[in-house]
Amino acid sequence: MTEPAQIVRGDGRLLASSRLAGTLNVLGVYILVAALFAIGCGISREFLAAENLLNALRAVTLMGIVAVGVAFITYSRHYVDLSIPGIMALSGTVAVWALQYGIVASLAAGLAAGLVIGLINGMVVGCLRLNPIIWTLAMMSVLSGVIRWAYAGRQIYPDEATAAGRAFLDLYHHAVFGVVPLPVVVLIIAAVAGHFVMRHSGYGAALKLTGSNYEVARLSGIRVKRVVAWAFVISSLTSGVAGILLTSFNKVGAVYIGDGYDFKTVTAVVLGGMTLAGGRGNVAGVMGGVMAIALMNNVMSLVRIGEFTIGQFQQNIVQGAVFILVVGINSFSRRKAGRDDA
Amino acid sequence: MLAPAFALFPHTRVVYDRSKAGLELGACRAATGRAKAPMADIGDDIGIALRMEGVSKRFPGTLAVDGVDFAVRAGEVHALIGENGAGKSTLMKVLAGAFNDYTGQVSLNNKPVLLHSPAAAKAAGIQMIHQELSLAGPVSIAENVLAGRLPRKGPLLDRRRMLAECRQHLARVGLELDPVTPVEEISLHEAQLVEIAKALANSPCILVMDEPTSSLGREEVARLFEIIRRLRRQGLAVIYISHHLPEVLQIADRVTVLRDGRKVATEDIADVTSARLVEMMVGRNVATLYTQRRGRPGAVRLAVRGLSRWGFFHDVSFSAASGEIVGLGGLSGAGRSELARSLCGIDPLDAGRIELDGRPVRPRNYRDAIAAGLAYLTEDRKAQGLALRMTMGENMLSAIIPRLCRFGLFSRRRGEATMAELIGSLDINPPQPRRMASALSGGNQQKVLLGKWLLACPKVLILDEPTRGVDVGAKVTIHRAIAELADAGTCVILISGDLPELVGLSDRILIMRRGRLIGQIPRGQAGETSVLLAANGEGRLAPA
Numbered sequence: 001m002t003e004p005a006q007i008v009r010g011d012g013r014l015l016a017s018s019r020l021a022g023t024l025n026v027l028g029v030y031i032l033v034a035a036l037f038a039i040g041c042g043i044s045r046e047f048l049a050a051e052n053l054l055n056a057l058r059a060v061t062l063m064g065i066v067a068v069g070v071a072f073i074t075y076s077r078h079y080v081d082l083s084i085p086g087i088m089a090l091s092g093t094v095a096v097w098a099l100q101y102g103i104v105a106s107l108a109a110g111l112a113a114g115l116v117i118g119l120i121n122g123m124v125v126g127c128l129r130l131n132p133i134i135w136t137l138a139m140m141s142v143l144s145g146v147i148r149w150a151y152a153g154r155q156i157y158p159d160e161a162t163a164a165g166r167a168f169l170d171l172y173h174h175a176v177f178g179v180v181p182l183p184v185v186v187l188i189i190a191a192v193a194g195h196f197v198m199r200h201s202g203y204g205a206a207l208k209l210t211g212s213n214y215e216v217a218r219l220s221g222i223r224v225k226r227v228v229a230w231a232f233v234i235s236s237l238t239s240g241v242a243g244i245l246l247t248s249f250n251k252v253g254a255v256y257i258g259d260g261y262d263f264k265t266v267t268a269v270v271l272g273g274m275t276l277a278g279g280r281g282n283v284a285g286v287m288g289g290v291m292a293i294a295l296m297n298n299v300m301s302l303v304r305i306g307e308f309t310i311g312q313f314q315q316n317i318v319q320g321a322v323f324i325l326v327v328g329i330n331s332f333s334r335r336k337a338g339r340d341d342a
Numbered sequence: 343m344l345a346p347a348f349a350l351f352p353h354t355r356v357v358y359d360r361s362k363a364g365l366e367l368g369a370c371r372a373a374t375g376r377a378k379a380p381m382a383d384i385g386d387d388i389g390i391a392l393r394m395e396g397v398s399k400r401f402p403g404t405l406a407v408d409g410v411d412f413a414v415r416a417g418e419v420h421a422l423i424g425e426n427g428a429g430k431s432t433l434m435k436v437l438a439g440a441f442n443d444y445t446g447q448v449s450l451n452n453k454p455v456l457l458h459s460p461a462a463a464k465a466a467g468i469q470m471i472h473q474e475l476s477l478a479g480p481v482s483i484a485e486n487v488l489a490g491r492l493p494r495k496g497p498l499l500d501r502r503r504m505l506a507e508c509r510q511h512l513a514r515v516g517l518e519l520d521p522v523t524p525v526e527e528i529s530l531h532e533a534q535l536v537e538i539a540k541a542l543a544n545s546p547c548i549l550v551m552d553e554p555t556s557s558l559g560r561e562e563v564a565r566l567f568e569i570i571r572r573l574r575r576q577g578l579a580v581i582y583i584s585h586h587l588p589e590v591l592q593i594a595d596r597v598t599v600l601r602d603g604r605k606v607a608t609e610d611i612a613d614v615t616s617a618r619l620v621e622m623m624v625g626r627n628v629a630t631l632y633t634q635r636r637g638r639p640g641a642v643r644l645a646v647r648g649l650s651r652w653g654f655f656h657d658v659s660f661s662a663a664s665g666e667i668v669g670l671g672g673l674s675g676a677g678r679s680e681l682a683r684s685l686c687g688i689d690p691l692d693a694g695r696i697e698l699d700g701r702p703v704r705p706r707n708y709r710d711a712i713a714a715g716l717a718y719l720t721e722d723r724k725a726q727g728l729a730l731r732m733t734m735g736e737n738m739l740s741a742i743i744p745r746l747c748r749f750g751l752f753s754r755r756r757g758e759a760t761m762a763e764l765i766g767s768l769d770i771n772p773p774q775p776r777r778m779a780s781a782l783s784g785g786n787q788q789k790v791l792l793g794k795w796l797l798a799c800p801k802v803l804i805l806d807e808p809t810r811g812v813d814v815g816a817k818v819t820i821h822r823a824i825a826e827l828a829d830a831g832t833c834v835i836l837i838s839g840d841l842p843e844l845v846g847l848s849d850r851i852l853i854m855r856r857g858r859l860i861g862q863i864p865r866g867q868a869g870e871t872s873v874l875l876a877a878n879g880e881g882r883l884a885p886a
Contacts, residue, residue: 200751200752200753201747201750201751201752202743202744202746202747202750202751202752203750203752204752205736205740205743205746205752206743208732208736209729209732209736209740209743212729212731212732213728213729213730213731215725215726216725216726216727216728216729216740217729217740218688218708219688219708219718219720219726219727220740220741220743220794221707221708221709221711221712221713221741221744222709222740222743223707223709279729279731279732280731
């Protein structure tokens with residue numbers, strides 16, 4: 001009769017370690033944020049300047065908006081939407097094109113264009129069960145082709161002579177109540193809404209079950225296809241919003257504006273404790289991941305040792321390494337604990 | 343993992359060396375030349391290809407195989423039979439090298455061997471043919487048969503030799519197929535024979551066949567048996583696992599019966615009958631405690647007419663009343679789970695009508711079915727029943743997410759009171775809804791799964807193996823819960839391979855065989871023996 005006791009002990013230890021890992025996953029990213037903050041303070045005096053910190057956050061606001069949507073896809077265990085740069089570019093260019101019908105029509109058309117792509121992605125990946133990586137990769141290629149073709153490779157510019165054009169260009173710089181930049185307001189709304197939907201809606205509960213175990217969800221009466229499809233639609237919405245804001249900032253609608261957002265956002269999502277295995281993590285953690293990337297890039301840009309500085313290229317290397325490290329540690333520790341039922 | 347196992351059993355340490363052990367097929371053949379021992383129980387070592395002595399394998403909480411002695415002669419077909427959970431597959435897994443912590447002695451051709459890894463078992467000349475084929479569909483027959491040891495010419499594949507060798511191996515099982523044909527282009531029974539050819543290509547000494555006829559028609563079975571007989575003449579020792587007693591009586595020379603992890607007996611096939619075998623398999627006292635039912639079956643709740651899903655079940659008609667527990671008996675593969683899944687809209691239906699409380703229902707998907715009052719508790723708890731990395735509470739509420747929503751807002755609190763009550767009445771231990779499902783024991787996981795469907799309050803609950811792999815205590819609790827559920831008016835359909843459970847709980851038992859409902863046994867006449875005989879196509883049955 002000694003054996004059952006051993007089993008319980010073994011189980012208990014496993015449980016404790018997994019609970020610790022779970023807490024660390026979400027809390028851990030904020031510990032990382034704090035650590036980066038401390039490093040920043042130590043490395044340079046400029047770091048703590050309000051101007052610098054605001055710049056650091058401004059640089060990731062749009063990425064944060066996109067990351068909220070991507071979080072839904074990762075949560076559903078469909079990894080990432082690689083067509084995000086394409087959706088951003090499409091929403092941006094369509095919005096610029098529709099400026100001729102006024103600012104409201106422009107925004108509506110831009111968002112609608114993104115949503116249509118999200119709907120197609122959702123139908124194909126959710127309902128037809130195609131591999132999400134391959135399908136969205138193909139969608140990306142199609143989108144960039146379509147945009148280049150439509151404008152014969154040229155870029156299009158909002159017309160500053162019209163009121164609508166001026167309103168569009170003001171979007172990114174508009175300050176709500178005269179203080180808070182509009183993108184920040186959008187980010188806060190997206191994050192709060194995303195967190196609420198994921199944690200407190202019927203859809204969120206169904207999404208969690210689907211992401212944790214697709215087959216169990218199906219055999220619990222969840223309409224899994226629809227649930228997955230919606231995740232792609234949500235992601236396309238946030239991508240569209242970010243695409244329009246980015247176009248407003250760049251003052252140009254072009255095919256390349258969203259480049260890099262696919263990988264950067266999924267890095268933030270994973271860093272924020274939402275594992276690729278699905279059904280774990282939350283939007284609060286993802287926001288921590290976005291902040292960590294902001295500080296990481298900022299700290300790196302402040303490093304100056306003689307002639308040596310860390311530029312954009314080196315930052316890309318570090319981001320890639322961080323992604324591999326986080327995903328690697330995560331799956332390794334779960335496999336070690338015998339918990340990788342994914 | 344390996345090191346401590348070796349430390350525990352230092353006496354079993356041996357060196358694997360095929361040539362030393364003399365395990366080539368030729369050696370096996372030489373051994374068969376001698377006279378067979380006349381008696382069933384083998385006392386001498388002459389012609390014994392495999393001997394297992396006092397083999398045990400413990401899983402947490404159960405002794406799956408308990409001191410089994412088992413010997414197979416070269417040149418005989420030895421059937422291994424027993425109910426589900428009797429220990430057949432565990433014993434064969436020991437032989438296949440799946441465990442490194444079994445106890446007892448295994449010898450091949452009178453030389454002790456240590457089967458602590460699949461590679462070691464293969465090297466020792468043991469080959470398995472499982473129910474599920476292990477062939478790669480898009481790859482040619484030749485590459486499948488010779489997988490892992492394709493003939494080479496320097497760094498290149500020696501194609502001509504590969505094809506020639508493959509033809510030779512195919513000829514042994516009487517197949518004349520072109521070796522370059524991809525496996526997915528040949529029929530299922532041909533694939534089964536290719537699988538055998540692949541096993542034989544490794545020149546085994548022992549060939550284990552697990553339900554080899556489950557996917558075969560009558561003529562193909564006859565052909566397979568001819569091949570098995572030829573292999574027997576060539577001196578191969580064949581271990582034949584099957585639930586189909588007529589086949590066992592036809593093909594086997596001797597039969598060993600297992601029950602509850604122990605060996606009941608080994609008999610010459612000439613000395614036994616189906617009835618005797620069933621008696622040995624069942625054996626135990628049926629007086630196990632089954633709670634007395636209080637309720638009486640009420641009005642007809644579920645009526646199905648001519649239900650078919652081509653290839654799985656055909657023209658199934660029956661009805662079940664509220665407050666009734668209807669057992670569904672039959673061998674594995676008889677189409678019971680498939681019937682249940684189609685009934686609940688999980689799998690498609692090709693024909694037939696379903697009526698619930700007199701109204702026709704036709705669930706397009708499982709969600710519709712749940713809303714209409716049908717529910718199915720899956721037999722595969724880990725892959726289809728519970729999301730193990732979610733908490734126990736989340737799992738219990740997972741089937742009623744739509745009901746816990748108001749205006750799209752999800753609140754666990756609405757279900758928590760009922761859930762807490764269920765956790766108490768099902769005696770789930772520890773009663774902590776926030777605990778991870780993966781941290782619960784098998785019995786408690788099964789209770790959580792049952793609780794998940796009880797919370798959905800179905801009118802008809804179909805239970806597929808509700809106590810598979812659970813301990814006795816949990817079993818009693820689950821049985822009590824099922825009886826209470828029926829007493830409260832739910833119509834319960836019980837699919838179980840656990841015969842005492844099926845007989846003890848059911849008000850009547852419908853028998854399915856090869857996709858058809860062949861009849862029913864009323865409660866008074868249902869016994870484990872009658873059910874098992876009926877499932878094998880023997881005995882008398884009342885029309886359903």
